[in-house]
Amino acid sequence: MKPTLCLLVASLMMNTAAAAQPVPPDVEKRPHTVKAPFGAERADEYYWLRDDTRKDPAMLAYLAAENRHVDALMAPLKPLEESLYGEIVGRIKQDDASVPYRERGYWYYSRYEAGKDYPVYARRKGDMQAPEEVLLDLNTMAEGKGYFSVGDMEVSQDNRLLAWAEDAVGRRQYTLRFKDLETGRVLDDVIEGVSPNVVWADDNRTLFYVENDPETLLTVRVKTHVLGTPASADRQVYEERDDSFYMGIGRTRDDRYITIGVESTVSSELRYTPAADPGAFTVLAARARDVEYDADHYDGRWVIRTNADGATNFKLMTAPEGASGRGQWQDWIAHDPQVLIEGFELFDGHTAIAERAEALERVRLLFADGRSEFVKADEPAYSMGLSTNPEPDSEWLRYTYTSLTTPATTYELNVNSGERRLLKQQPVIGYDPSLYQTERVWVTARDGARVPVSLVYRKGFKKDGSAALYQYAYGSYGMSMDPGFNQTVVSLLDRGMVYAIAHIRGGEEMGRGWYEDGKLLNKQNTFNDFIDVTRALVAQGWAAKDRVAASGGSAGGLLMGAVANQAPQDYRVMVAQVPFVDVVTTMLDASIPLTTNEYDEWGNPEQKRYYDYMLAYSPYDNVRAQAYPALFVGTGLWDSQVQYWEPAKWVARLRDLNTGTYPIVFRTNMEAGHGGKSGRFQRYRELAESYAFVLSQLDVAH
Known part of the structure; x- marks a missing residue:
């Protein structure tokens, strides 16, 4: 699209009060009261939009009307959307393949064929020159679906x-x-x-x-x-x-045992039986509240990663063959309050330990003679982790490395000689990493916590307070949003935008305590951190105050909903994908998938103190008469994790109470679940649409 035409389109979109703007659908209200076990009541006029069968004609008609509204509103941006989609797909090597790995005499891999959406899973016997055996061709299997x-x-x-x-x-x-x-x-x-x-x-x-x-x-x-x-x-x-x-x-690592592992948010239990002659399962250690563990077996012993005995950031312990009960566990790698142990892989003569310190991942090699060394990294902000290592007798360790400027890379390191081999780097057509810069900055939140932020921008960027910012975060379940390469973001950077990942509390970037400080009765810290990062980046000149976009999905969509209610003036546009926004109603209903598993994450609203706390931030319950940023909301009709009716109800209530003039659009994928459409290209269609919406709202030259 020519720049002059692009800016014209943007100005048309920005003028949301224009008479020609499509009118959003108005959905019927039906009186309904949601009751808590202790007597509290809440009005939910859009409760009727819930239909577990996904067949209610009135509900489906409403979702269809919302989709038509998105089509109409986004029609002027269709050329931009197509341009973005073309850029994103154009960076993909269409006939790409994974790094093969060897297991029981076969080399396994997946590959894509040009123009096709799904992978082919295959193997070769002995070496990669042997004839290919196709295990599954998902392109054929997906036909007509x-x-x-x-x-x-x-x-x-x-x-x-x-x-x-x-x-x-x-x-x-x-x-x-x-x-x-x-x-x-x-x-x-x-x-x-x-x-x-x-x-x-x-x-x-x-x-x-x-x-x-x-x-x-x-x-x-x-x-x-x-x-x-x-x-x-x-x-x-x-x-x-x-x-x-x-x-x-x-x-287990040695193939001796079949295991059953169960875990809640705060507890774990593992049982095992011989793979050669399965029978009764032995419990490695009975579950206990606030004691989590996972374990593997190799070389005649169990190795256990656990937070037992106050090891908040986890430690490694061992137990003998046939162990049953924590009384047989012995300390091996001590707990370090500054280092989170995230995982481990057992080999002959050494152990690879995945760790996290100062919001960065690292891999530590521990040898049988007590020596210890770290796998090296070259950038200030990066992501590193263990790759596929199916053969414990190998002296080669495979690991992955990426950053906001470095495409996903797989290396193998000889742990004895130190030789490193590059096995593969994600091919990104037309991308030159030397044109981009990544940084790690720290923001002091309102309560004094230091929040890490990963930034990336195109070189030549001027930190003068005029740029547009796209800020992303998740902030729940202890999931760390590490600074890995995302080729779709290049389309934002090439248009002068700054991309930021806010490593807010509720994730585990700074260790287990970072997670504990962002869940249950500390959940407000998650929202505060995100807002404080935005304000600090604007104050430091990374972006203009009126050119900030925020994005999050699932529990990150809850983040978007809470922030939209609490600090709408700090954001010009928000993207909330499959957002968990009706927190209290969902958590009161044990019939909804995942609800009961979530009590130790959000709280059980059948208890009044959790009910009151959740109600104070629940996005749906806190929509009020104020001016909201522009919003792009997406969901999938068949989502099993965040049901479609949560964002549907939220958007309907936002439409009732929003005093601002910026558009709110709601796109429902009628054939998808929590992860969006299947196929490697389809999701980029959806992403290009939301990107086009964001760019137009931020007045970014296209």
């Missing part, structure tokens, strides 16, 4: 059979299927309603899987299926009766 995803796939121990979990709806209720890799025949065995998590026993006929509750989608039972028998004959080996726990299954 609006959504398709494979969540997990596992090859049997004798390399002959493949089990995989597929989802053709987007609701994360998977179907298990099986394939004979020698003949290519898909077997008749089919198991419905499962989690994407499967493990083979050593007999190569028995598969362990996790069954979901059909209503709540919680992981409730572990069962075994014997090939050739009906699913109705599958045997239950474990049932989790506490619905605040998630469940998963796996194999």
Whole structure:
């Protein structure tokens, strides 16, 4: 698009009071009261928009009307949206492939074919010059489907059979299927309603899987299926009766044991049985509130990562073969209040430990003789982590490295000689990293906490307070938003914008305490941090006060909703994808997927002190008569994590009370769930639309 035309389009969009602006739909109000167990009541006039079947004609008509409104409002920006999409997709090497890894004599990898949306999973026997064996071609499998995803796939121990979990709806209720890799025949065995998590026993006929509750989608039972028998004959080996726990299954590093792990926000429990002769499961250590652990087995011992005994940032312990109970655990790597241990990988003669210090990841190598050294990094803000290392007898460690300017890179390091090999760097067509700069800055929040912020911009940027800023954060569940390369952001940087990741409390960037300070009755710190980062960046000249965009999704969408209510004047435009905005109503309803698992994250609103605290920040409950920033809100009709009706209700109430003139748009993907549309290109269509909206609102030259 020519610059003059682009600016004209932007000015038209900015003039939101213009008579020609499309009128948003007006949805019906129906009286409804939401009651808490202790008697509190709240009016929810849009409660009726909830339809668990997704079939209510009035609800569907409303969502369709909102989509038509987005189409009409965004019509002048269609050339910009197409330009952005072309740029983003144009950076993708369409016939790309993953780094192959070796396991039990085969090299496994995935590859894309030019112009196709889905990967092909394949392997080669012995070396990469051997003939290719296609395991699954998702392009063929997805034909005729609006959504398709494979969540997990596992090859049997004798390399002959493949089990995989597929989802053709987007609701994360998977179907298990099986394939004979020698003949290519898909077997008749089919198991419905499962989690994407499967493990083979050593007999190569028995598969362990996790069954979901059909209503709540919680992981409730572990069962075994014997090939050739009906699913109705599958045997239950474990049932989790506490619905605040998630469940998963796996194999230990040495392949000796099959494990069942359960965990809540504040507690863990692992049980194990021999893979060669599965039977009764032994509990490694019984669950205890505020004690979390995960464990692996290798070289005749258990290695356990745990926060037991006050080890807030976790420590490593060991236990002998056949251990049962914490009384047999012995300290190995001591707790360090300045260093969070995030994970580990066991090898012959050394251990690789994934750590985090001062909001940066690192990998530490610990040798059998007590020596310790760090894998080196070259930039002030980066992300580093352990890669796929299936062979514990290897002297080569694979790890990944990326930054806001460095595309995702896979290295392997010889732990004995120090030799490093570059295996692959994400190809980004037309991208020159020397043109961009990344920085790490620190912002002092209102209570004195130092909040790290990762920044990236195109060189030549002038820090004079005139630029546009795109600020992103998440801030929940202890999930760290590390500064990794995002090729879509290049389209913002090339237009003079600054991109910032605010590492706010509620994540774990600064250790476990950073997470604890941003959940439950400390949740307001998450919102304060985000707002304080914005104000500091503007004060320091990184951006103009009236040219700030904010973005977040899921729990980050809750962040957007709370910030929009609490500091609307600090933002010109916001993007809230699949936002969790009706906190109290959702957390009062145990029938909604994930609710009971979340009590230790948000609080249980059946208790008045949590109810009152959550009600004080819940975005839907705190919409009031004030001028809101422009808002782009997105959801998926089949989302199983944040139900579509939360943003639908929120937008409807915003429309009622917003005194400002900036547009609020609400896009529902009618064929998608929490992660948006399937396929590698489809999600870029959605992203290009939200980017176009943001650029127009910030008056960024296109």
